[in-house]
Amino acid sequence: MRMRATLGVVTGALALSALAVPAAQADEVEGDTAISNVVVNGGKAAVVGSTAKKTITVSFTVKDNSGVDWAQAILFHGANIDSSDSGAVANSSDGRAKCTVVNSTTSNCKSTFDLKPGYNLINKVAGTWKVWAIAAGNDADYVQKDNAKSFQVQRASKLTVNASPEPVKKGKTITVTGKLTRANWESGTYSGYATQSVKLQFRKKSSSTYSTVKTIKTNSKGDLKTTVTASQDGYFRYGFAGTSTTPAVNATGDFVDVR
Incomplete structure (x- = not known):
């Protein structure tokens, strides 16, 4: 044959x-x-x-x-x-x-x-x-x-994060924004990944381990936005667990100086 x-x-x-x-x-x-x-x-x-x-x-x-x-x-x-x-x-x-x-x-x-x-x-x-x-x-x-x-x-996926204001007084509100995108094979660009669950995570300045603060979802454009209360110096990041069509990805941590 x-x-x-x-x-x-x-x-x-x-x-x-x-x-x-x-x-x-x-x-x-x-x-x-x-x-x-x-x-x-x-x-x-x-x-x-x-x-x-x-x-x-x-x-x-x-x-x-x-x-x-x-x-x-x-x-x-x-x-x-x-x-x-x-x-x-x-x-x-x-x-x-x-x-x-x-x-x-x-x-x-x-x-x-x-x-x-x-x-x-x-x-x-x-x-x-x-x-x-x-x-x-x-x-x-x-x-x-x-x-x-x-x-x-x-x-392929990308994830960003920005925590502000920096620096911030203890007890004040921190706004954490970001965006989850993935490769659009038809347009040759990266497009927002809508309605996906993403974890907001935090690690203390003295630690190497992130812990989950809350889980939110991206909007129709892949944007992320939430607030937390400033308590101590550390890094915020978003983490996406991935799906069958899109791999997991973590944003690079953004440091916040709490005074």
């Missing part, structure tokens, strides 16, 4: 279409070929900014009693590869993985992929992506896995 896959541009995103391949909604196996140990981007989410492409690596192990002939992985977003709304093929000239022989039955295979804002990344495809993979042995045995591994592709 031989399989090739191509990408076509559809409304700014990439849609995957398989050529000369049976429907790929389920795993297939013929013989003893096996794929294992799939690792995407070192096991971390792929966090992509507003404009620069991010290149990630997918590695996996292939075994076959006759030895490994070839292997290929494709990244996609959607329920399955046939109904995907975005994806990426490997950067190699033929789309296949580079496989290094370990022994007579085993090879370690690796491919790199480019994730590009405005090309195969638009805002709605942030979240869970999957690895479709196929490998063949020298005896024509093969295995095809519709979801060899799931991983997260996320819109």
